[in-house]
């Protein structure tokens with residue numbers, strides 16, 4: 366028996382945290398997707414002093430603190446403001462829902478365009494009517510952020526920039542960054558207008574993907590063909606020559622003490638790029654293993670995933686019980702216990718309910734916590750689907766642990 370989860374329709378922010386089973390969830394959007402060492406150190410201390418001591422890396426390249434007592438929220442906001450990680454108000458924070466390509470290189474102009482877009486969104490109060498989850502991405506090459514949700518993608522190409530609404534295999538061609546931002550804002554304004562019309566009729570605001578076909582090219586612009594968006598799990602951990610090292614935290618959960626150890630060892634000028642793949646890019650030359658690798662704790666296989674073959678890259682899990690008040694069962698320990706049994710190329714997602722917060726894309730197998738007809742806690746098995754899809758079987762946690770190989774058996 367599957368119960369219907371409550372869909373909030375918005376994501377937590379710093380100004381507007383979300384109440385959960387273990388306190389408030391406060392999501393921090395690092396400007397242009399980057400944290401300096403001092404900012405990261407203070408975030409880790411915030412998690413220790415006010416939260417549950419763990420930082421979570423989200424699929425929108427944000428850093429999440431959880432377990433914040435409501436009475437501590439004001440102190441957390443004050444600290445975020447003092448470290449340059451807080452927008453001026455909730456509206457600005459909501460509009461700045463922007464994923465920056467963490468693998469961008471300076472000649473691609475991604476960071477420069479991100480700054481222009483960030484400033485434009487900061488001023489664009491007429492976009493307050495957009496759905497709360499409306500988001501943007503900026504990519505140094507088409508497809509680099511495939512699999513990351515975005516309503517409007519700005520993608521570098523040989524002719525300048527492609528401005529691409531989600532749900533359409535076409536894009537508007539812009540000659541430079543300013544034109545790309547202007548075209549993107551035009552699409553967003555059109556969509557905000559459509560959302561307002563739908564709300565006036567008592568409907569949900571809708572998603573860009575469902576309406577993109579109705580979009581008209583503005584005067585002077587034309588649609589060009591764009592590659593279909595293919596699902597993608599993102600890059601593997603490892604060295605990225607000229608940029609640094611991608612390192613993952615198991616299930617995107619990074620203990621604050623683990624991060625502090627890393628930060629103590631990082632060279633002073635290095636920064637952290639927060640990725641949408643639940644990894645950090647440690648800035649550097651990406652040439653071999655740096656001398657500070659061991660001192661940073663990156664040899665600790667429990668805390669970090671640094672190899673492309675690590676089976677924990679094949680599993681994902683939401684917060685689950687007891688941290689999430691909607692969860693019908695625990696998720697994270699089960700996902701990690703089963704990781705060794707997930708074949709290469711497959712993916713296991715464990716979710717505490719049908720909402721599927723931690724993964725929108727389909728997975729080879731989804732285990733969804735639910736109740737059976739007798740009210741017993743079980744996991745529904747979905748094959749090749751999403752968290753909300755119909756489950757063909759149910760198994761108890763004990764049965765899953767006893768016969769983990771059966772989950773991916775082809776018979």
Ligand code: SF4
Pocket residue numbers: 370683684685686689690691692693716717718719720721722723
């Ligand atoms: S998917 Fe997980 S985190 Fe999201 S509401 Fe359900 S139980 Fe909570």
